[in-house]
Amino acid sequence: xxxxxxxxxxxxxxxxxxxxxxxxxxxxxxxxxxxxxxxxxxxxxxxxxxxxxxxxxxxxxxxxxxxxxxxxxxxxxxxxxxxxxxxxxxxxxxxxxxxxxxxxxxxxxxxxxxxxxxxxxxxxxxxxxxxxxxxxxxxxxxxxxxxxxxxxxxxxxxxxxxxxxxxxxxxxxxxxxxxxxxxxxxxxxxxxxxxxxxxx
Numbered sequence: 001x002x003x004x005x006x007x008x009x010x011x012x013x014x015x016x017x018x019x020x021x022x023x024x025x026x027x028x029x030x031x032x033x034x035x036x037x038x039x040x041x042x043x044x045x046x047x048x049x050x051x052x053x054x055x056x057x058x059x060x061x062x063x064x065x066x067x068x069x070x071x072x073x074x075x076x077x078x079x080x081x082x083x084x085x086x087x088x089x090x091x092x093x094x095x096x097x098x099x100x101x102x103x104x105x106x107x108x109x110x111x112x113x114x115x116x117x118x119x120x121x122x123x124x125x126x127x128x129x130x131x132x133x134x135x136x137x138x139x140x141x142x143x144x145x146x147x148x149x150x151x152x153x154x155x156x157x158x159x160x161x162x163x164x165x166x167x168x169x170x171x172x173x174x175x176x177x178x179x180x181x182x183x184x185x186x187x188x189x190x191x192x193x194x195x196x197x198x199x200x
Contacts, residue, residue, distance in 0.1 A: 010083050013076050020069045020076070027065040034059035 034055045041052030 007087075010080060013080055013083070017073065017076050020072045024066055024069040027062045027069065031059055031062035031066070034062060 037055035038052050038059070041048035041055055044051070
């Protein structure tokens, strides 16, 4: 709307400038006619003195009209210059707004991508948590079985001592795996809780 108003103002200013140009032309012709009338009045002598006074007044009015028209031209030039400056500023402001809108749109897309990434991490952590829980349960069951085998092996004959020793080592390994699984589950749960804080 501002741009349209300024454009309309420029059009009206041009029309005024055209009218002022016509006024200046008329004033110039009037001034010339008044000058000729003064010359003719001087030739008429005493009888033309009154006419000479009128001709002089007409000439002065013509000059004043021409001067006023020139002042209007100067003012119109200033108005047109200000209008052009306003158009330039409005155009720059519109471009700035368009850039800000584009930046906001890009930021919104970035947040959407971040949310999608966090949701993906959340899903993966849930899978890790479930897997570590299952691993912990399986390790516990294996440990129970090996413990039973070790107990039975200790009650066997001397020929099974090596089997018992090997079974005990396996039990120790499984116990260590179970402990590591518990630690992994704790870390996964802690990481899951931290990621939940960043949900949008």
